[in-house]
Amino acid sequence: EAGVTQSPTHLIKTRGQQATLRCSPISGHTSVYWYQQALGLGLQFLLWYDEGEERNRGNFPPRFSGRQFPNYSSELNVNALELEDSALYLCASTRRGTDTQYFGPGTRLTVL
Amino acid sequence: QKEVEQNSGPLSVPEGAIASLNCTYSDRGSQSFFWYRQYSGKSPELIMSIYSNGDKEDGRFTAQLNKASQYVSLLIRDSQPSDSATYLCAVNPILTGGGNKLTFGTGTQLKVEL
Numbered sequence: 525e526a527g528v529t530q531s532p533t534h535l536i537k538t539r540g541q542q543a544t545l546r547c548s549p550i551s552g553h554t555s556v557y558w559y560q561q562a563l564g565l566g567l568q569f570l571l572w573y574d575e576g577e578e579r580n581r582g583n584f585p586p587r588f589s590g591r592q593f594p595n596y597s598s599e600l601n602v603n604a605l606e607l608e609d610s611a612l613y614l615c616a617s618t619r620r621g622t623d624t625q626y627f628g629p630g631t632r633l634t635v636l
Numbered sequence: 637q638k639e640v641e642q643n644s645g646p647l648s649v650p651e652g653a654i655a656s657l658n659c660t661y662s663d664r665g666s667q668s669f670f671w672y673r674q675y676s677g678k679s680p681e682l683i684m685s686i687y688s689n690g691d692k693e694d695g696r697f698t699a700q701l702n703k704a705s706q707y708v709s710l711l712i713r714d715s716q717p718s719d720s721a722t723y724l725c726a727v728n729p730i731l732t733g734g735g736n737k738l739t740f741g742t743g744t745q746l747k748v749e750l
Binding site for chain 1: 668670672677678679680681682685724726728737738739740741742743
């Protein structure tokens with residue numbers, strides 16, 4: 525069974541640009557979660573998508589947004605990038621009705 | 637008070653020893669508890685989950701849950717240098733989570749020394 529996949533592996537942007545990160549959940553999983561992990565810090569919850577709907581949102585500004593597609597894959601968009609957005613962005617997925625999250629390898633976003 | 641608290645460490649243990657990692661949580665209604673391992677620069681990897689009071693064993697790992705004390709721990713027997721990583725405790729907090737959102741602790745860094 526293939527795991528959660530994320531693309532790209534690395535992304536370099538300049539301040540003010542927009543970044544789009546993508547995630548494909550494990551086959552059969554319907555929920556996708558996004559986390560931000562800045563260097564040396566813990567996982568900060570960003571967004572939770574389930575069945576195409578945004579179910580919960582962490583304490584992040586509106587320039588962090590995303591969506592989930594009919595095939596349950598998801599993308600995270602970060603507008604007006606700031607230097608402090610530089611972090612590892614992690615995607616996780618769960619099967620319907622469960623709360624065990626499996627993580628993808630992450631996207632390392634660097635904002636210059 | 638943080639929702640999920642862990643000692644940041646580093647916790648240093650000699651090779652072959654038992655490593656004991658601890659986690660406390662604030663939401664008394666929490667029902668699901670998880671331990672993840674994260675190597676530097678990598679993503680978290682699920683070690684095990686526990687839902688009932690008591691011990692749950694999986695190979696060299698044992699998770700222990702005490703809901704009355706709001707405490708969950710992870711024991712690693714016969715610690716190996718490859719166990720050196722940051723261990724994250726995660727909880728599904730009923731009161732503040734909403735659905736299946738997990739709250740993570742900041743992690744404990746474990747160093748297994750030769």
